[in-house]
Amino acid sequence: MARTPNNADRDAKGRGRRAPGRLGRAAVAAFHRHVPRNFGVDLEPPPPRRPLRALLTVANLRAFGRALLVTRLDRSGARIRTLSLGVAVAYGVIAVKLVVLGVSHDPPQTLKGAADQAVSGARPDLVDRNGEILATDVKTMSVFAEPNRIIDKDEAVELITAVLPDVDARELRERLGSRKGFVWVKRQITPKEQAEIFHLGLPGVGFLPENKRVYPNGPIGAHVIGYVDKDNVGIAGMEKYLDQQSLTDPHVPGFVVDPESLKPVRLSLDIRATHALRDELVDGLAHWKAKAAAGVVMDVNTGEVIALESLPDYDPNTPVDAQDPTKINRINVGVYEMGSTFKALSIAMALDSGKVNLGSRIDARDSLRYGRFTIHDFHATHRVLTVPEVFTHSSNIGTARMALMVGVTGHQAFLRKMGQLDRLRTELPESAEPLVPKHWSELNTMTIAFGQGLNVAPLQALMAVSALANGGRMMAPTFLPRTQEEADKIGRRVVSEQTSESMRYLMRSNATHGSAGFANIPGYYVGGKTGTADKIIHGHYSQDKVFTTFMAVTPADKPKYLYLAIYDDPVAAPGDYGFHTAAWNAGRTAGALIRRIQPLEGLPPEKDPPTNPFPIIARLGYGADADRVGKE
Template sequence: MRSAPSYAGLSFEGQQKSALEVARNRLMVAVLLFFAAFAVMMVRTVELGLSTPEETQVAARHIVVPPVTFSRADIRDRNGEVLATNLESASLYANPQEIKDPHEAAVKLVSVLQDLSLADVEAKLSSGRHFVWLKRKLSPREKWQVNALGIPAFYFQREEERVYPHGRLAAHALGFVDVDGNGLGGVERYFNDRLADKTMTDQPIRLSLDTRVQYALTDELEAAMSAHQAIGAAGLVMDVNTGEVIAMVSLPDFDPNSIGGSAGKERFNRVTQGVYELGSTFKTFTFAAALDKGVATLNDGYDATKPLHIARFTIRDDHPKARYMSLPEIFAYSSNIGTAQMALDLGTERQQEFLSEIGLLQPSTIELPEVGAPLYPQTWRKVSTMTISYGHGIAVSPLQLASGISAMVNGGRLNAATVVENPDAWRTGKQVISQSTSRKIRQLLRLAVTKGTGGRADAVGYRIGGKTGTAEKAVAGGYDTRALISSFVGVYPMDDPRYVVFALLDEPRGTKETFGFRAGGWVAAPVVKNVVLRTAPLLGVAPKREDDGLYHQVAMMIEKD
């Protein structure tokens, strides 16, 4: 037995000092031991902090955990606005072998993650496996709620979630990804390899879209679709000189942040994938071909006194004048009779060649996987030549129409449509009509707004030109007169064209404001006008007084009724 320290021979004061010294030494030893233990704990804490959760868990329980998901580059608009990006997320998994009561654990989990199935969760937790996924990509609130349950067998895996900050805006152009981050639609799919390239994740893809213009176009189309109870709508804004798509809208749309809740019809891109008979907008191409080939001049005309009869078909005018009409009148008043006769003079072969040259007989080459192929007769008869001249018997996408119209007004150069920012795209364009013909087409398009069927698209100061389009929807065995595709394609400013604006409503209904009419000039033209008024200042196009000199010549060819 250890003896107590001896204090014999010491005075009381000396004994007291010795005792204090011994106590101090013992305290110092205790303090040093405490700090040593604390240092060991601190080093271990840092070590654990630097290691990933899955490494720690694997070391402790030998659980095989999938690796952290890969990164993906951002997608931005032409102004640098983020349209798609990756954010760190957490996914929930469990080790069923650590769970004593699978039913109780499942009930608790489903109480906070109510989108999960109790039966599915309980089956997973009862599986006896070492690892089961319970839910991928939890929100911060969901992660907190699961942690609050205090179930030791639940763990989180760090992942990355693809996020679209603007929700539904530009959804069809952007597309979406699956749970593992693979592109499944739109730009996300078309550029999937580029976006997923580890060496380029810090280099975003910059699109030609302008978020501000996209919002305005979406807002106006939604309002028109609601007002006219249409089943769908589509629209786009395109730079006529580069082919860059500034805005692209297809309605109904979807939220790429929650793709599981969308249907196929919502993911269908009406702008690039949908093909429609676009009616009288096609007259622009018939006039351009005839003028450019020397078949007709603006001083010529055709007899539109009565309908044309060919085979079992009858060609009529929606706005009959029942008289001889000059070419400017035929265009402004949208005469099918006059346009069909001009197409016959042009001829089937030259009509086909021209439409092919401006890209209306082939699918668009835009950087999206959802691209529709045009529909036209395999056997191009005389009646086909006549009806196609005014947009019946041929179906193309709105994107194809906008690209063709751009070439008709920009001096005659056809540029490939693109959703990627490329201000130098005009350098690769090809000449399809002369500059002289392009100038005449601009005159006619402006005339159709100031004197003809497109009057409701006129916006003071912006010199809009354009063409209405109204076509009955094709059905088995013919056409449904009750179902219309109503559209308007506009260009501004016509003295120096910058942008094409297109709007389409699928099966619109007439209203009190339109006096029951549902044609393109009544329901789609106002959409184009409103979009121009809202976006022209954003795009740097200032209003100014119109120079009548450009249009005076053709305007004088219009007779007063």
């Protein structure tokens, strides 16, 4: 279909001129909008319409270009202003979001602040009574990450776990994906690991120095020393005690104390004696195939604990199994029926009450009946016994009869005075409550008298026997140094000096003529008492499973140290003739301990026995030398 010519076409054809062509109507219209028709010349009347070609002069085109440029610049400026406003709003939203995240997840703090909060504080050295280091801090490096600075988290996880294979990749990825500004990757790395991580060149991954606790003696003394966690916070033992007493760095953020500026804390332990104690218990545990073993050495005059061990134990450098129930401190946390060692308390009670004396005679000819219960003697003599014989023959019947002489009320009062009915408190945070009968009858008094029916911690039983040996003064055991002057101030009298000397006399006679013979090491004038308690299995006393105990005091005339050795469920070893009672295992261990530890503590064996070891007993006419008691 033919196009109908417009007016412009007709005008061009009529005049013989070419149409505007490329400029078109739009360009012409724009031209006339921006370029005044008079080009700044005010003529009246206006000139007639000029042809387009005449308008396309250089000057007109320049004016047109300027006008067009101004228009576009105006429009571009508006766009820029709009874009700038949008960017500002976006950044504002991001800033507000960051503030919200900071408030809702982490307190606003710098990386240094976060690091100061995270880095472990310093602790003072723990040293033994001779200044030997038991626990100390060393500097180590820990690797951390700033999640918001890590560009490729998957790559970072892959590279880091290749160097640190014990770091769980999934957990690390979760930490790196968190909104926190600071997370730990691994604490306390080795120098080799630090170098390898450093050479990875990962942005947002760095290192911080920390204090790491080191125990140079490993498991030796672990139950006393205790251990710390990754943050150098005390978890058990004397390490926890330090925190409770505020003896460690308070660790104010931004102020990390140099451990060298903290004064060492001295303990009462002698690491040499502790090493010897552990050696003997390890050997005994294997020899008698016991489930557990433990021992203590204590200064009877000050209450200082010189050595304490409980097996199985753990290494505080790697305490991953420290919470294993089989590795508790049996001396302080476990509670047990102490067997015949409790007879020392019962006889001391009877002597101190005045109801009996060393010359009294006790009927042990027949079993002792109480209702449907019958009390027998393991080493039955079927005769009347003197008080020393009741002790050396370990007569259940004789001890029960003496306890009945004192009575239930008197018995309870004496045991409470001796610290056997309440929880023992020492510096160690760990302790146990004794298991005391709810309804205390005469039968309870009879059985408790020979060590059945009352469960106590071995350390509190040792505390009571210590008072019987040291002249009659009771003081709580301590794991810190205590002078004799300090001990004299806090010690309280619980039995008379005569009762105390009588008990040392009986313990010495038991070493020479009774069940404590295996501990009677020549030159040390040892006194002792065995204890074998049948274990309760499924609510009944077992016939073949026992808990054995031996307490030894040396020297018996002027006591310095009290030894305790215990075994849980020992088995008769070859050469023991089938016996698994305390004399055959705990007694032998105590003897070995005396032989090894006494010289370490400045008490070598004496060539000659003391000339007048028990002067009070001699004045009373019972014989000056307990070595002859069995012959009198």
